[in-house]
Amino acid sequence: MNSGTLKLIIAALLITGFYTWFGNSIPQTAWEAPKKKTFTPQMKPSELAVEGKDIFKSAGCGVCHSVTGEKLRGPDLSQVSTRMDSGVMAAFLYSGTAVMPPAVKPPANLNDDEVTALVAYLQTLGGKASVKIGDIKPLK
Secondary structure (H helix, E strand, C coil): CCHHHHHHHHHHHHHHHHHHHHHHHCCCCCCCCCCCCCCCCCCCHHHHHHHHHHHHHHCCHHHCCCCCCCCCCCCCCCCHHHHCCHHHHHHHHHHCCCCCCCCCCCCCCCCHHHHHHHHHHHHHCCCCCCCCCCCCCCCC
């Protein structure tokens, strides 16, 4: 083995050792899957809207849709409640469009109560939440 090869091996070992030490010095954290939320018919629309905002964020809606007027791939939803009623919003979430998958199938995979909470949140974008659990009926 010549001295150039030996220097290369030593350099590779030193670099690997440094990154191993550095990686192990970073504190590790435990990851937990999000807990499923419990929705009840007694929840106020404003309470549902708070949960719906969390769903909007965690389901990835904000990847395509802005709620601040920003231009993204999908339509801006900052004033959606002035253009659509809760039934139309729910229909979009249940059926999707040519480019948007239904929210009740992967990747979002929302259940009926989560769709209702999301609609309540969307109602607050330009209006006031009014929908409650049981108001939105799934499309057949």
